[in-house]
Each structure stands twice: as structure tokens, then as C-alpha cells.
Amino acid sequence: MSIETTEPLSKQKKIREPFLSAKNRKLVKDPLNDNNPITVQVLGICSALAVTVKVKPSLVMALAVIVVCAFSNLVVSLIRNAIPSRIRIIVQLTIVATLVILVDQVLKAYVYDVSKQLSVFVGLIITNCIIMGRLEAFAMGNKPWPAFLDGVGNGLGYGVILILVSAVRELFGNGTLMGYQVVPDAMYKAGYFNNGLAILPPMALIVVGILIWIQRSRNRKLIESD
């Protein structure tokens, strides 16, 4: 599993790049497919199991992770030259924890019902290995703007998988999507049952496994050459 995929951008110091140059766009696009944090790097699996029973909490969770990942990358990158390397993990953790608490407080104040749905999971963003992984691998060695984009990209890559998994689980487990009934009543009358396994944690692993299978069979870059 390669975490350090992007070379340090120190060479760019002299020429000012446009804000969305090809290289910067790659930072956002890469984690969506070729270097997806969940299906390729296999990071952040734990929260992918926990919040994906329904689509709506997954959606808000994805947004929260994008915000935390992007801004913690930005902050760490801004002060990267001042952080003493001996305590850098603690410093990163403090920054992530601060951002997560801020996100939680804002959710509680402005979108109370959503924050209630997510309950403990927002706090658990602190332990999401994707965020710490990006801080260590990217933000510590790159300038703020690319670091910010890298955070957005990885948050998005995480969110896409979260929403795919939760859609499958909610559809088969509850017959609904976003809380609206999708499976018609006629099917229940004809003897269809919601799959109880879909709402239990093992199903999340199975769905992630199937997603990895589909992605690897379609994406040539991920096929290992023997």
C-alpha cells in the first residue's frame, strides 16, 4: 500500500502555478479512484463499518471528514516548519481533535437533528486513520494549497465509498434510500423480506470487498503484474 504517491512540490517554488493546475487537480482526483483511501489504501475501514447503515448519516459524516481532513491538512502544512519532529504526532492529533470538536459544536448549534443522528461518530473522526495518514504523508512536506486540495480529495474518496456502501445497505436492509421507501409494498406482500444481515456490521465488510473487486477488475493501474 503506497501512501506517498505524490512527490513533494518543492520544485514549484519559483514559478507561481495557477490555483487549479493539472498537478493540483490530480491531488483531488487521484483519491477518488486510483488511490482511494478505503478501497486501495484500506484506511478508515472502522468508520466505514459503523456509519453506513443509512445514507443520510453517511452523507453528513462524509462532509464532516472532508472539512476536517482539508483544514487539518491546511493548518499542519502552514506550521509544518515550526513543528518539532519529536512531538509531531501529538501536535497533529491536537489539531485534528480541535477541528473535530469545532465541527461537532457547529453541527449541534445549526443542524441539531443531523448532529443527533451522527451522535458519537463525529467524535470518532479523530481516530480516522485517513486524516492522520494524510497529515504525516502529505501535509508535513507540502505547501498549504496543495495540502488543502489533498485533504479535500481524500475526504471525497472516503465519502464516495461511504455513500455507495450505505446505499446498498439501506436498500437491502430497510427497503429505503435517504429514508424514503424504495421497495414497493407490493413486493413485501408477494413475500419479499428485508435482509437483516444488511444492517449488521459484517455486511459493510462484504460490500467494501465487492467494491474493491469491481474497482480492481475495471481499473488497469490496480491490476498487479505477476
Next chain:
Amino acid sequence: MNKNNNKYIFIFSSIMVIIVAVLLSLAAIGLGPLQNKNIRIEKMQNILGSVGVESSATDAEKLFDEYIPTQVVLNVKGESVKGEVAAFDIDLKKELDKVRTGNADKQLFPLFVCDKENKKFYIIPVRGKGLWGPIWGYISLEEDMNTIYGVSFGHKGETPGLGAEIETEKFRQEFVGKKILDENGKFVSVKVIKGKVDPDNPHGVDAISGATVTSTGVSEMIERTLKNYIPYFESAMKERKVAME
């Protein structure tokens, strides 16, 4: 400058901690009033929900004043206490905790009396333990102080799709029409039962599959809290009989 000597590390971490602390305290102070307002409104919505009044965050306060004109505070003997605190501001958690700290006789219980379509409904707050944290709810009884008219439940952190299902309309509907007293007027409460429940059973409700702990928690919470109100209901029913004669 050597960034790895102890002095630099101490200074760096001290400054960082101070900045973080200031930021978080500012956020907590600044957003606190908004959060408390949300909590109050949610409580009103839950109380209204138990008598089937749907409210949004904007009209909850208005509807609450309209439908719930009377709030009563009861002591352990079931007598109404006046003046000390408003029923709405009573923290049920603290009151229930008094049993553990040996102040059981000082417990106070809030009761909300709802006036809807010229009928009276009695709304009782309940509180207990789920799988991951506290669960709570409101149970409204019809005028006979026995038949359940409606319920609403809330929870701190039950699993979405499993324990969190206690909030759904489907689970709440199961309680409607159930009775908390048996034929002889003795308190038996309403239980959440695993497996298929006979729909004619007046004291049983179908549990949520996969959420055994939360379901048992609901049973326990209803029984434990509701029994405190029985003395009040008994004396109120007696008074009503006397008045009828």
C-alpha cells in the same frame, strides 16, 4: 535554531495548548445559547410528539404553549408540589439518580397535562439506559390514566438502523392502545417482547430485531419511571369518582 531541544518543545506545546483552549472555549461560549435553545425545542417537540402533534423547530414553542397549559410537579407520595421548580426544567436524570444517593424520598416528577380537542392527556417523561447510552421518551395516557395514547422516544447514541429505530413511527405506533394497568387496576407496565407478540396482548409490544439491549432498556425505563406516577393517578381517579357521585 534547534527545534528538537526540550525548551523549544515546551514553549511550542504551551503556546499550542493555549491557542487551542481559547478557540474551543470561545466556540463553546459563543454557540452555547443556540445549542441550549435547540435542546429546549427538541424537548418540546418530543412532548408534543407523544400526543400526536407534529411540530417543526420554528413553531414548537408556540404549539407547546397552546397544547400544554398545565404542568404539575409531583413528589414521591404523588402529591402535587407548587412553587419550587417548573416541571419543564426538572432534570429527570438527576431525580432518578436520587435513588442511588439515598435521597429517594426527595424525588420530584414532572407531569404535563395536554388539552387537545377538548380532551385531557397526561404526558409522562421516562428515562433509562440503551446499549450505548441513555434513552428517554414521553408517554401520553388517555383520560382514564391507563390507556396509552401515544409515545415518543429519543436516544443519545443507539446504533442507526438497530437501536435507533425506537424513534421511528412504526415502533411508536405499537404502543398505542396498550394498557399500563391490569383488569384489577394493578400496575403491570408495558413490556417490549422478543419474537411475535399477540396483537391482543394489552401489555406487550413487538421488539426491534437485532436491538435486544435497547428493547429491554425501553421496557425497563417505562416500568421504572411510570410506577412513580401511580399514586397520583390512583388518588386522581378516586377524586374523580367522588366528584361523579
